Amino acid sequence: MPAPKQRKIALMGYRSVGKSSLSMQFVEGKFIESYDPTIENTFKKSLRINSTDYELILVDTTGQDEFSMFPSQYSLDVHGYVLVYSIENLKSFEVVTALYDKLVDITGKTYFPSVLVGNKSDMHKCREVPAEDGRKLAEKWKATFLETSAKHNVSVSQVFQTLLNDIERADGNEKPNCSIN
Numbered sequence: 001m002p003a004p005k006q007r008k009i010a011l012m013g014y015r016s017v018g019k020s021s022l023s024m025q026f027v028e029g030k031f032i033e034s035y036d037p038t039i040e041n042t043f044k045k046s047l048r049i050n051s052t053d054y055e056l057i058l059v060d061t062t063g064q065d066e067f068s069m070f071p072s073q074y075s076l077d078v079h080g081y082v083l084v085y086s087i088e089n090l091k092s093f094e095v096v097t098a099l100y101d102k103l104v105d106i107t108g109k110t111y112f113p114s115v116l117v118g119n120k121s122d123m124h125k126c127r128e129v130p131a132e133d134g135r136k137l138a139e140k141w142k143a144t145f146l147e148t149s150a151k152h153n154v155s156v157s158q159v160f161q162t163l164l165n166d167i168e169r170a171d172g173n174e175k176p177n178c179s180i181n
């Protein structure tokens with residue numbers, strides 16, 4: 001039996017937008033209400049997509065801001081990016097925009113598989129970022145846009161499923177309509 005394909009995904013964005021919560025919800029199926037800032041954490045999950053086995057490595061990074069240098073370790077060896085902001089925090093949207101520009105600068109690439117995620121969709125009463133703005137930004141990046149709630153497990157697995165499909169497509173192994181088993 002062939003060894004599982006390893007795919008490394010980095011979750012990046014401003015602090016407290018829900019990077020750890022998205023990882024934990026996807027990998028462990030749980031949500032923690034309290035906030036504990038991450039230094040760096042790695043989650044692993046085995047998946048089977050259309051008869052191919054994958055080992056997904058999620059790198060949950062420490063929160064960045066608009067002044068931080070892009071951490072160079074995440075420009076190498078990473079197959080795709082989940083760029084996260086919170087819909088109730090305009091600053092987090094500005095940070096994710098700056099992060100993407102830094103990623104383009106540091107990798108020298110004009111395309112890399114990525115998903116733009118507006119998390120905390122359950123907090124729509126405090127919304128500061130219109131969904132349309134997220135959609136437009138993702139379109140500019142040729143990325144997928146999703147609004148999620150790590151708290152209520154809304155569209156969380158879709159983030160990773162879509163990104164894996166995009167990574168395969170970028171690799172030239174396109175598998176249409178694949179779903180996670």
Ligand SMILES: Nc1nc2c(ncn2[C@@H]2O[C@H](COP(=O)(O)OP(=O)(O)OP(=O)(O)O)[C@@H](O)[C@H]2O)c(=O)[nH]1
Pocket residue numbers: 014015016017018019020021022032033034035036037038039061062063064119120121122123148149150151152
């Ligand atoms: N209402 C709501 N709260 C959320 C959601 N996702 C995360 N939170 C809360 O937001 C806070 C920060 O979540 P984390 O997952 O630690 O955020 P992070 O981006 O990993 O933070 P850093 O480690 O600082 O980078 C915690 O109190 C979570 O419970 C969500 O979808 N909805």
